[in-house]
Amino acid sequence: MISNEDGVRVTVEPGGRVIVQSGEQAVIRHDDRGRFDREGRDVRERQTRDGGREVTVATRDGGEVRTIYDPNGMMIQRERRDRDGRAYVLFDNRSFGPGPVDGADWQPVVRLPPPVYDLPRERYRVEMRSAPPRYVEEALTAPPLVDVQPRYTLDQVIYSPDLRERVRSVDLDTVTFSSGAWIVEDSQVASIEAVARGIDAALRRNPNEVFLVEGYTDAVGSVVDNLSLSDRRAEAVANVLTDHYGIPPENLVTQGYGESYLKVQTEGPERANRRVTVRRITPLLATDSRQ
Known part of the structure; x- marks a missing residue:
């Protein structure tokens, strides 16, 4: 762990x-090259x-995907x-709002009012276990x-819940x-098929779609451990989508959120x-930094 005089700790x-x-805030970044190195791809x-x-x-x-990373x-x-x-x-990640990433207007978190919608909740936040497959595909293509x-x-989409709530x-x-x-058990792989079908339906219409795979934990454990664990869970599901269902890795972005946004409000396991x-x-992403 590295700490500086401003109290920022880096693990x-x-x-x-x-x-x-x-302070109370923590975020995780990762190198996603490993998701592309699978199956002996030319990297x-x-x-x-x-x-x-x-x-x-x-x-x-027969094409190629190019990803650029900063230092x-x-x-x-x-x-x-x-x-x-x-x-x-x-996606293009070169600008945050009106200013450059290293400028005075740098702002990774966007604050917006909650979206107003008249959808039933079960079609806005679809739960796989109880939802019909058409709800899953609808949610991933709407x-x-x-x-x-x-x-x-x-980054603004990843770190701004107000933005993510708009889809x-x-x-x-x-x-x-x-x-x-964080490993997806073999017995659970088949249960991801409906999501894979929904993503595939979207990609057939537009091969340039981007999907965010979000990982979460319960409230047990440290902030650092939970962020790492949740990030690995998101990556594990993304790998299943690619390895078992043929979803191209370039159309997936993974992110761990740790114990944020608990589904069941409890501090216990x-x-x-x-x-x-x-x-x-x-629909949330700029594909050109000038947008």
Whole structure:
């Protein structure tokens, strides 16, 4: 652990996970290259002029995906090129609001009023165990609940619950974890199929969709441990979607939220809180830093 005079504590874990704590707030970042290295994919990496990295991965359809990282490991941009050389920006993370990332207007958290909608709650926050499959697909293909203008950076979406609440979500309550565990059990893989079908339906319409896979824990354990554990849970579900159902890794973004947003309000152990949620965030994302 590294601490500075401002009271910011940084925990660096093997595998590229970095947890930054400031007071009561803590966030986790990770290197997602491991999700692309699977199945022997051709992965090329080079250093950029500013000390960052550019990682290019060959895709199954003959194209490639390029992800640019800054010197601190933050994803700056992800671009997909098809076999004909046409380029599509999946997300752009180079600007926070009106100012540059290192400027005075830097603001990763966007505050917005709650969205007003007339959907039944079970179609806004879909719970896999009780919902019909059509609700799952609908949640993963539907437009946002309210108009979203302007579009936002990936980090703003990841760190702003007010933004994420503007799109529907699917709670994978068919996949929960034992305390301290993050591996998806073989017996649970089939229960993810409805989500995979919903994502696949969206990708057939638009191959440039982006889905956020969110991991959570219960309130037992330290903030650092829970952030790391939840991040691994999100990654594990994303890997199942890719390995078992063929969802391209470039269309998935994973993020751990630790014990934030408990489903069951308890400080004790609770399996229902050790969960993963998926939502389509494409309508929230800027694909060009000038937007």
